[in-house]
Amino acid sequence: MIGFGAEQVILVRDDSKKKEVSDHIGKHTLVLTILECKGLEFQDVLLYNFFGSSPLKNQWRVVYEYMKEQDMLDASTPRSFPSFNMAKHSLLCSELKQLYVAITRTRQRLWICENIEALSNPMFDYWKNLCLVQIRQLDDSLAQAMQVASRKEDWHLRGIKLFNEGNFEMATMCFERAGDTYREKWAKAAGLRAAADRMHGSNSKMRCSALLEAAEIYEAIGRAESAAKCFIELENFKRAGMIYMKKFGESRLEDAGDCFSLAKCWSLSADVYARGNNFSKCLDACTKGKLFDKGLQFLKYWTENSTPAIDIVAKLQNLDEMEQAFLKKCASYYHKLKNTESIMQYVRTFYSTDSIRTFLRSWNYLTELVLLEEELGNFLEAASIASLKGDILCEADMLEKAGYFENASRLILFYVVGMSLWGFGSKGWPPNHFPQKEKLLMKAKLIARRKSEFFYKLINVEATILLIQEVSLLEMG
Structure with a gap:
């Protein structure tokens, strides 16, 4: 199997069989389940142990009844076999559909390799009668004839197809064979992310480990958005915020600020929101972080460095109302601390004398x-x-x-x-x-x-x- 190329695949029934085959042959050949191969085509397909792993077991012998009806039995076929029963053989329909999917994946050659002859004989006898198959023992000459070499470009194209189908594990192998390190790491990270999604709600430790590895790979190869999303899922909001701030510049400042807020890094979030002229969230971060002096500095800066662009944004965001609400929260906070000097620092910046009077009267600061x-x-x-x-x-x-x-x-x-x-x-x-x-x-x-x-x-x-x-x-x- 070492010589299998990018246009050849081994198909197996399920993930357990896939692991069994992959562990045996290593990263040298594409191995897919029948479900995974839907929509894909290959030059050559090797269907491995389909009948031997079938839940029907010896119920495949019901095929002989069909052959009898079609007058296809000969001297070599058994004379005793079960009759078809809808209730008893309900699984047969599903098995035939899977078999159809598997054998129609090939454009040129199909090999069916079985390790329990008695279970595969019914279908093999049927196909032999139709002159559709040849039966051979797997030896060195056959194995040599099955091998086809592929160029790096072929492995690269196959990797892209598998990646787009969401089969990241096999895509990783293809990109490795193609020598495409970037896409190999990308596919590996995507596979880890997909594995983490499948573990959601079950094994939290393994899920976090997979997400962290995916995030670090994404960050290393410059897939900043994907890395940030992984860190958000890990609730490492500060690291996600740093990625948005450093990798995306001005375009994702609000996302960076949101992450810093979730991490309760109030000073960082306020700074980032201020850079993006997101006045409301900036003042909200200052309030939650009790960074009242910082908030007041922002207000003074916005006033002193006003531009037409800032004025438009300020008007759209109702900055005047937000400013007064923020200043009242500041004053109320220092009122609880009985710090009159600090209270007046904020009260004196209210937008009107009447609002100052109203506040001082309401809190009995006569x-x-x-x-x-x-x-x-x-x-x-x-x-x-x-x-x-x-x-x-x-x-x-x-x-x-x-x-x-x-x-x-x-x-x-x-x-x-x-x-x-x-x-x-x-x-x-x-x-x-x-x-x-x-x-x-x-x-x-x-x-x-x-x-x-x-x-x-x-x-x-x-x-x-x-x-x-x-x-x-x-x-x-």
Whole structure:
């Protein structure tokens, strides 16, 4: 069999017989099952042990009944044989179909090699009667006559046909005989991938081993797409992402980013999505990876380096809405951590002042809201918010900046009265002393002077009374 060529094949019943023959003859001859050879043609076909491996066994003797009906029996044929029974011989139809497929694969010569003569005799006797076959013992001269050499080009063409039919194992052998190393590795990888698919849900360890070997072969020969898919099936998403990023350039950046996201490599996925102007997925990766500063940098970059092309993509992807949603997620995250400084870093980049106000009010960040309104020059609004949070001195400061000097001065006096009479350690009259009391009263008088001289004198009297500590109320009366 060593001399069998690319246009010759050994056909066997099933995979177990195929392995048995392949192990015996090595990688020197094409060996296919009958199922695998459908649609293919060869110059020469050797059908090996079809009758010997048939589940019909000696039921093939029913052929003699047909020969009797056709008056084809002679003195050498048996006189005793079973009659055809539809129920008993139901398998015969399937066996005849397989036999037909096998013997019609040849264009020139057909050899049928059997190792149990009694099982093959019925069909051989039938064919001999029709003068269709010759019976010979397999010897060296016959084996020599069967051998046909093939060129590398023939093996190459046969390999392509088998590859396209999905018979990767035999295609691998053909490409090896053709000296085509690239296609040999390609066919081997495809065979490993197909084997892994067949093992799905059964032997996970062997399946993973086959997939990994296939992936590495694919990558080595430059079949990047196939390699990436194998690594994805292995859940090695990072390696698949690196292949998409390095081998396909800009065209597969989203696929690379998707793989990095599945691998939870959030920084890598965000970078790749950003390169591909996939704003939504980029910000989503930054959010999931808690890469809020990175996301903010991307937003600033997209704004500062805007181009007509980027603007079109941004509009199609509703970047403005995505940006606000991302910034709110950032602020909400730092709210849980009670990190006010970081919260304001993101809140201040909201697209409108009203949205900033709404956020700060909803999360009760009134101090930050006061500072915002103060920065914007909305002092009355700032005073109103300070009043809402019960910060009298802050309210007074905002009223002073708004030009409401009388209100600001009276609020400070109100605060001093409260702290003097009812503050910590106070016993009522005379007014208690507390740190900054004099400073606050001085401030109240200075603000009052900006209102009018009359109002200043009035506030001055009240301030003087609040500073008295030894005089009783009766003495004052």
